[in-house]
Amino acid sequence: MARQATGAAQRVAVAAETLRDEKFNARRIELAEAALETLGELGFARTSLREIAQNSAFTHGVFHYYFSDKLDLICCCVRHYKAKCVTRYDEVVTTARSRDELTEGFLAKLAATLETEARMHRLWYDLRSQAMFEPAFRKDVLEIDKSLEAMIWRIATRYAELGNKRPASSPAALYALFDGLFQSALLRYLADDKKAVPDLLDEVRRLLPTIC
Amino acid sequence: MARQATGAAQRVAVAAETLRDEKFNARRIELAEAALETLGELGFARTSLREIAQNSAFTHGVFHYYFSDKLDLICCCVRHYKAKCVTRYDEVVTTARSRDELTEGFLAKLAATLETEARMHRLWYDLRSQAMFEPAFRKDVLEIDKSLEAMIWRIATRYAELGNKRPASSPAALYALFDGLFQSALLRYLADDKKAVPDLLDEVRRLLPTIC
DNA sequence: CAGCCGTCTTGACGGTTGTCCAAATTATTG
DNA sequence: CAATAATTTGGACAACCGTCAAGACGGCTG
Numbered sequence: 001m002a003r004q005a006t007g008a009a010q011r012v013a014v015a016a017e018t019l020r021d022e023k024f025n026a027r028r029i030e031l032a033e034a035a036l037e038t039l040g041e042l043g044f045a046r047t048s049l050r051e052i053a054q055n056s057a058f059t060h061g062v063f064h065y066y067f068s069d070k071l072d073l074i075c076c077c078v079r080h081y082k083a084k085c086v087t088r089y090d091e092v093v094t095t096a097r098s099r100d101e102l103t104e105g106f107l108a109k110l111a112a113t114l115e116t117e118a119r120m121h122r123l124w125y126d127l128r129s130q131a132m133f134e135p136a137f138r139k140d141v142l143e144i145d146k147s148l149e150a151m152i153w154r155i156a157t158r159y160a161e162l163g164n165k166r167p168a169s170s171p172a173a174l175y176a177l178f179d180g181l182f183q184s185a186l187l188r189y190l191a192d193d194k195k196a197v198p199d200l201l202d203e204v205r206r207l208l209p210t211i212c
Numbered sequence: 213m214a215r216q217a218t219g220a221a222q223r224v225a226v227a228a229e230t231l232r233d234e235k236f237n238a239r240r241i242e243l244a245e246a247a248l249e250t251l252g253e254l255g256f257a258r259t260s261l262r263e264i265a266q267n268s269a270f271t272h273g274v275f276h277y278y279f280s281d282k283l284d285l286i287c288c289c290v291r292h293y294k295a296k297c298v299t300r301y302d303e304v305v306t307t308a309r310s311r312d313e314l315t316e317g318f319l320a321k322l323a324a325t326l327e328t329e330a331r332m333h334r335l336w337y338d339l340r341s342q343a344m345f346e347p348a349f350r351k352d353v354l355e356i357d358k359s360l361e362a363m364i365w366r367i368a369t370r371y372a373e374l375g376n377k378r379p380a381s382s383p384a385a386l387y388a389l390f391d392g393l394f395q396s397a398l399l400r401y402l403a404d405d406k407k408a409v410p411d412l413l414d415e416v417r418r419l420l421p422t423i424c
Numbered sequence: 425c426a427g428c429c430g431t432c433t434t435g436a437c438g439g440t441t442g443t444c445c446a447a448a449t450t451a452t453t454g
Numbered sequence: 455c456a457a458t459a460a461t462t463t464g465g466a467c468a469a470c471c472g473t474c475a476a477g478a479c480g481g482c483t484g
Contacts, residue, residue: 020430027431043345045257048471059433061474070472122344129341131399132334133255138403145396168422173389173415176396180388184357187343191350203385210380232460239461260441273444273463282442 032077040119086147099162149175160212244289252331298359311374361387372424
């Protein structure tokens with residue numbers, strides 16, 4: 001039926017629909033970004049839709065208009081978070097011309113991330129733990145984990161390349177190592193342990209040459 | 213005043229009080245153990261005191277009698293969990309007479325743990341993430357993390373010793389590595405990934421000789 | 425301008441939460 | 455055995471939760 005409409009009218013209709021969809025999606029992301037603020041502050045367990053709305057410029061009804069569900073909102077938040085997170089070290093990787101340059105660039109970004117985005121990262125660890133209980137989260141979380149693993153792998157292979165070597169361990173092991181170190185440092189940092197950041201940097205600095 | 217009571221009477225009073233305290237504490241642990249059942253099933257975010265009580269032989273009032281708070285209960289649960297968890301590999305470490313024997317013993321326990329106590333472990337990861345938001349959890353969680361790091365370190369040093377070597381990395385890095393691998397494997401296992409356990413075992417088997 | 429549609433606000437709903445308490449029950453003491 | 459203390463019960467409470475729906479708003483189209 002619709003398929004038999006004149007080509008022009010059909011194209012107009014389709015264009016209008018995709019425009020609406022884009023606007024709708026842009027609004028979703030806007031709301032997700034506002035929600036991330038509160039989620040990063042309180043964590044998944046203590047965050048309610050009303051709390052999210054109150055800490056933002058929106059009313060709680062809007063969230064229900066754009067998201068079918070609380071889980072739907074959180075999933076959108078996670079997915080949006082992913083996009084920003086995964087490219088963090090890419091510039092360093094592509095511009096570094098020596099091992100030292102890469103090391104220092106990586107360490108600087110690492111420290112800056114830990115100190116300025118601690119709230120977003122604790123939320124990530126929170127949601128990854130929630131995925132162990134809530135099946136609805138698992139797909140997105142596993143996907144993000146894969147992207148982060150690839151991100152670490154890009155750093156490692158570039159580092160190895162600059163020394164004419166090859167990484168000595170698997171992507172999975174490498175990611176597990178860095179993720180574990182970061183997670184531990186984050187907890188210590190949040191607990192006001194002043195040595196959390198320098199200890200992490202020392203550890204990574206010592207580790208990099210041994211794994212590649 | 214009480215210090216000047218006759219020695220005998222004082223000793224009796226003190227004995228009575230410690231007896232009461234012990235009984236009180238035993239009851240707390242009994243309740244904590246019941247609570248762990250539900251917490252492991254639902255996770256921190258979705259577990260209420262009433263839910264805990266309903267899934268146990270106790271009424272919800274008792275929990276408030278023995279614990280000042282919900283956080284108090286959870287803290288007690290975590291501490292109790294710790295004691296059981298930290299000694300898991302000790303027998304393997306002390307009885308193994310060769311590297312292979314230690315490796316196989318460790319891997320077997322690792323797989324068994326992942327498969328039979330997945331619920332308790334996801335709760336641990338949940339609570340460790342909560343500690344990033346809730347200061348009241350931090351002290352206990354950091355302490356447990358330290359014990360787990362020591363546990364891994366005992367395995368590594370024994371493994372190195374059996375090969376007349378010394379571990380090639382720090383306790384912190386080693387723990388980060390194994391914890392990261394286990395966490396990832398646990399999530400995949402809970403997501404019904406049949407390769408989660410064998411992949412973990414392969415990875416660890418390959419890793420052990422390279423780090424010691 | 426009238427009418428429609430997408431967007432948003434507001435208040436209400438049933439259910440659940442942590443907490444508290446008065447009364448009932450059980451154990452312990454004199 | 456009586457009485458005092460410790461323990462347990464189950465209901466009441468206010469606050470909060472996610473969800474929903476009726477209607478208001480504003481721009482666009484016919």
